[in-house]
Amino acid sequence: MSLELLKKLRTSVALTGLLAGALTISACQQQSEPESSMEDGVTAEESVPMSAEPAEPSDVVVNTEDASLNEVEDDTVASVNSGVTQVSYLCSPELKVEATYKEDANQVVVATDMGTVTLNQTNEGSNPEVFEVATAMDGSEGFTQWRVAHEERETGVMRTAGADESTVNTFECNKV
Numbered sequence: 001m002s003l004e005l006l007k008k009l010r011t012s013v014a015l016t017g018l019l020a021g022a023l024t025i026s027a028c029q030q031q032s033e034p035e036s037s038m039e040d041g042v043t044a045e046e047s048v049p050m051s052a053e054p055a056e057p058s059d060v061v062v063n064t065e066d067a068s069l070n071e072v073e074d075d076t077v078a079s080v081n082s083g084v085t086q087v088s089y090l091c092s093p094e095l096k097v098e099a100t101y102k103e104d105a106n107q108v109v110v111a112t113d114m115g116t117v118t119l120n121q122t123n124e125g126s127n128p129e130v131f132e133v134a135t136a137m138d139g140s141e142g143f144t145q146w147r148v149a150h151e152e153r154e155t156g157v158m159r160t161a162g163a164d165e166s167t168v169n170t171f172e173c174n175k176v
Contacts (some may be wrong), residue, residue, distance in 0.1 A: 087153055089173035090116065097173055099146070110146055110158070112137060117144050129152070136162045 039126035083103035091097055100109040108131045115138040119131035128149040136142030141163040148156040156173040 034090055038074075071084065085153075088176040089156055090176055091156075091171035091173035095158075095171050095173075097156070097171075099153075099156070101153070106147060107131070108135075108148075110144070114160075119146050129153070136160055138162075153175065171176060 009077075012108055014134075056097060064164070085101040085103070087099045089097040089099065095112055095114075098111040102108065107114065107118055108121075110131075113124050115136075116138055117133050117135060117139070119133045121129060122132050123130045128147045131146040133144050134142075135144065137144055137160045142161045142165065143159075145159040147158075152175070153176045156175075158171045158173060161168045
């Protein structure tokens with residue numbers, strides 16, 4: 001770096017610091033309240049003196065009837081995150097893939113800027129794991145395949161095609 005560039009940079013940093021300091025000080029200044037007009041007094045609530053006696057307790061209604069199992073099922077939503085792993089990949093040609101592996105269901109949800117699909121595992125092996133679905137990434141007619149290798153799912157290959165299955169897009173992906 002040249003000396004002239006360093007001097008400009010130092011001046012720029014100093015001015016930025018002064019501006020930040022001025023903004024900080026002005027943000028901490030107390031601001032006076034505007035004087036209230038007669039119209040404000042009309043809409044303002046007047047204070048009412050309180051009595052020293054405690055207020056009456058409000059009646060609490062408790063439903064003692066036992067709800068049926070079906071009623072409880074409809075109102076209850078449970079979420080279990082065990083067996084779920086999320087991994088981000090960068091692919092070539094340029095594509096970012098967010099993969100959510102659902103171990104218990106043998107599924108992976110693959111999300112890209114092209115769309116999101118849920119794929120089912122089609123093999124018993126663990127290296128590579130092969131997932132497929134009979135739709136394209138955008139949800140249209142076609143197919144999507146996701147193959148991921150290594151114990152830590154470090155690399156993956158995604159193949160996807162629309163209705164014309166002769167044109168297959170292939171992406172080679174690496175874990176971020």
